[in-house]
Amino acid sequence: MSTAKKITAVIVDDEETGRKTLLNLLNEYCPEVEVVAMADSAASGFTAxxxxxxxxxxxxxxxxxxxxGxxxxxxxxxLDFSVIFTTSYNEYAIRAIKFSALDYLLKPIDILELQKAVARYARKRGRSDRQAIHHLTNAANAGxxxxxxLPAxxxxxxxxxxxxxxxxxxSNCTVFYLTNRQKILVTKTxxxxxxxxxxxxFYRIHDSHLINLRHIKKYLKEGVALMSDxxxxYVSARKKKGFLDKLNEGFA
Structure with a gap:
């Protein structure tokens, strides 16, 4: 029998159905998580x-x-904890969460996605999301x-x-090339x-390449984009027209 310490968790959701559903899912499918409190508002969540x-x-x-939230x-x-957001579809909120490299679950919550999110937390257990949360809250107020x-x-x-x-x-990862010559490998496609x-x-000019149009120095007749670094x-034939249209829109 495993003696690993359970992951302590708090659920904050103003809908009783949402709280109870998530609690039941965690109890049944994520036994490594122990819910120590539930809250129905931001104020009670703060206290919990x-x-x-x-x-x-x-x-x-x-x-x-x-x-x-x-x-x-x-x-x-x-902010000495990690956070997994639960949300109905909200394009801006989800985009802000993704930009901050934080985790989220769409309602109604899928069991497999819940298990994956808990497993991702377990792999980084002991490290808070402090930096990412600060980035998210600043971004939410900054337009x-x-x-x-970039989680690396x-x-x-x-x-x-x-x-x-x-x-x-x-492969199933992405390499980011920065202006300071730094390369960062991220385990997302x-x-x-x-x-x-x-x-x-940004524009996908090839199956293997996504480029920042602001960093194009020249477009060569051979079908090659010369970048600032x-x-x-190479610009694939099927992407060429869309790419040139983008340049003509003001990114040249």
Whole structure:
């Protein structure tokens, strides 16, 4: 029998059905998690977190006001826990969470996704999401998202979007090439970042390459984009027209 210490958790959700459903799912499918408190508002969530000192907080984003979950995090001085957001579909909230390299679950919560989220936490257990939470709460108040959290190895590196020159697929991972010549390997696919960075000035010019259009120096007739770091990236034939259209829109 395993003697591993259980992961202590608090559930914060203004809907009773949401709290009870998640509690039942955790009890049945994630026995490694012990729910030590549940709260029905940001105020009671603040108290529960302060009193129970959980390792993990399952936090609803909207309770019932938009972004009230973010406001709860802003009110806490000591962010010595990790957070998994639970939310109905909210495009901006989910995008902000992804940019901060934090975890989330869409309602209704899928059992397999819940188990995966708990397993991801277990692998990093003992490390709080303090830096990522600060980034998220700042981003939620600052308008357009300007920084991206890159989870690599045992830490998250936050980079300015403008400092990303290009991204390259490496099997199921993505390599980020930055203006300072740094390379960061992230265990997420290029497709994930293609979707996430949509409308931020990036374009997928090849199955293996996503580039920051602001860093193009020249487009060569041979079908090659010359980037600001000196790299040359091939533009696939089927992407060429869309790529040139983007350049003509003002990214040249």
């Amino acid at each position: 977190i302060r009193q129970c000192h959980p390792e993990l907080v399952f936090l609803d984003v909207r309770m019932p006001a938009a972004d009230e 973010f406001q709860l995090l802003e009110s806490l001085d000591d 357009p998202l300007k920084k991206l959290g 190895a045992d830490e998250v590196t936050f980079v300015n979007i403008d400092d990303i020159v290009r991204c390259e697929a490496d 290029l497709k994930y970042y293609d979707n996430l960075l949509e409308d931020t000035g 000196g790299s040359q990236v």
